[in-house]
Amino acid sequence: MMRLDKYSIGVGDRFAHQAKAQLRACMLAGEAGVDVIPVWNKSNREHMIIGSEPCSAREAASDAVRQLGWTKPYHVDADHINLQTVDRYLGACDFFTIDVAAFIGRPTDPGSVSQFLARHRELASEPCAARTVGKYLAAVQEAGRIYRRIASARGEGNFITEVSMDETDTPQTPPELLIVLALIADEKIPIQTIAPKFTGRFNKGVDYCGDVSQFAAEFENDLAAIAQAVERYDLPRNLKLSVHSGSDKFSIYGAICRALVKSGAGVHLKTAGTTWLEELIGLAEAGGEGLAIAKEIYEKAYAAREALCEPYTAVIDIDPPQLPLPAEVAVWSSDDYVTALRHDPACPRFNPSLRQLLHVGYKIAAKMGERYLRIVEECESSISRNVTANLFERHIRPLFL
Numbered sequence: 001m002m003r004l005d006k007y008s009i010g011v012g013d014r015f016a017h018q019a020k021a022q023l024r025a026c027m028l029a030g031e032a033g034v035d036v037i038p039v040w041n042k043s044n045r046e047h048m049i050i051g052s053e054p055c056s057a058r059e060a061a062s063d064a065v066r067q068l069g070w071t072k073p074y075h076v077d078a079d080h081i082n083l084q085t086v087d088r089y090l091g092a093c094d095f096f097t098i099d100v101a102a103f104i105g106r107p108t109d110p111g112s113v114s115q116f117l118a119r120h121r122e123l124a125s126e127p128c129a130a131r132t133v134g135k136y137l138a139a140v141q142e143a144g145r146i147y148r149r150i151a152s153a154r155g156e157g158n159f160i161t162e163v164s165m166d167e168t169d170t171p172q173t174p175p176e177l178l179i180v181l182a183l184i185a186d187e188k189i190p191i192q193t194i195a196p197k198f199t200g201r202f203n204k205g206v207d208y209c210g211d212v213s214q215f216a217a218e219f220e221n222d223l224a225a226i227a228q229a230v231e232r233y234d235l236p237r238n239l240k241l242s243v244h245s246g247s248d249k250f251s252i253y254g255a256i257c258r259a260l261v262k263s264g265a266g267v268h269l270k271t272a273g274t275t276w277l278e279e280l281i282g283l284a285e286a287g288g289e290g291l292a293i294a295k296e297i298y299e300k301a302y303a304a305r306e307a308l309c310e311p312y313t314a315v316i317d318i319d320p321p322q323l324p325l326p327a328e329v330a331v332w333s334s335d336d337y338v339t340a341l342r343h344d345p346a347c348p349r350f351n352p353s354l355r356q357l358l359h360v361g362y363k364i365a366a367k368m369g370e371r372y373l374r375i376v377e378e379c380e381s382s383i384s385r386n387v388t389a390n391l392f393e394r395h396i397r398p399l400f401l
Contacts, residue, residue, distance in 0.1 A: 012272030019064035025391035185233035216255035247271030282383030301361030
């Protein structure tokens with residue numbers, strides 16, 4: 001069976017130009033003594049906005065692996081797919097994030113709940129067991145349908161399965177997670193990673209918002225639930241937690257790292273927009289036309305901010321008065337733009353609202369087409385330096401080293 005390694009990082013590359021820079025960060029991890037496996041992830045929404053196909057993510061990843069001589073595993077993730085979107089990914093991807101959050105709470109046959117609890121009497125003492133089974137049964141059944149669709153095309157054992165339930169309103173408690181994993185085992189899905197919704201807010205491109213000590217306790221208890229499920233239900237022994245929207249969550253990396261050391265467990269950290277933002281930082285840092293494009297993207301994102309933000313309202317918190325006017329940004333220096341955008345909480349000029357707006361503003365760059373990609377290629381050295389440093393120094397080092 002294709003196996004996901006202990007430590008892995010999902011790396012988004014919206015315009016398919018930063019795979020080498022991202023891979024260099026994983027190579028630096030290897031030089032420091034820990035294997036961190038890259039998983040290039042791109043959602044159907046991103047492909048639709050940019051006008052790309054899943055094969056482009058595979059080609060960019062494979063080219064980077066070949067050019068840099070990477071000999072360890074790597075994967076390409078069909079991110080947040082469902083039964084309606086999965087088919088276009090079947091040929092290009094070997095990692096499938098099955099998103100069934102929309103099916104949580106859908107009604108199911110009450111008899112199925114009773115039958116499940118009869119098979120798993122050990123779960124009857126869990127708080128609100130019947131309610132929990134009823135809440136998640138339809139979602140897990142949908143995950144089973146999607147898994148079998150993938151397996152029929154690729155063959156069992158030839159891909160990695162993740163189940164995602166993070167894009168919902170209410171966090172899953174550790175006892176609920178145990179029941180969800182029992183449901184998944186009954187559905188015969190050989191899941192290798194699961195993405196629950198954790199307590200707190202995981203906003204795009206900025207730090208965790210919530211009680212770090214509460215998150216730490218929850219994360220440890222989730223690890224214990226997974227270990228228990230693996231022993232009870234014969235799930236893959238490398239099953240691990242996946243932290244979605246995990247990029248830039250600096251304040252919880254220490255808690256995650258300590259939990260991993262204590263338990264010996266692995267983790268999958270999924271990032272996406274942090275690389276796109278480093279691409280913008282690299283453009284601004286380069287000056288000249290690169291800075292001009294970065295300013296233009298902000299100007300157009302500011303003008304279209306309501307439409308850009310609407311699909312992401314649950315995962316961004318922008319304070320409109322904190323957004324600088326485009327006329328102000330138009331006279332910024334490279335350093336002004338970079339320090340406002342770079343995620344350095346210690347810098348008084350860092351602007352989280354600007355960062356979140358630009359995080360969802362990649363649609364502006366996509367509309368520029370070849371004009372944008374040409375500038376990205378011309379500013380490659382500045383961009384790649386920032387992409388690699390961001391992933392290694394701010395993400396991999398504090399989490400895995």
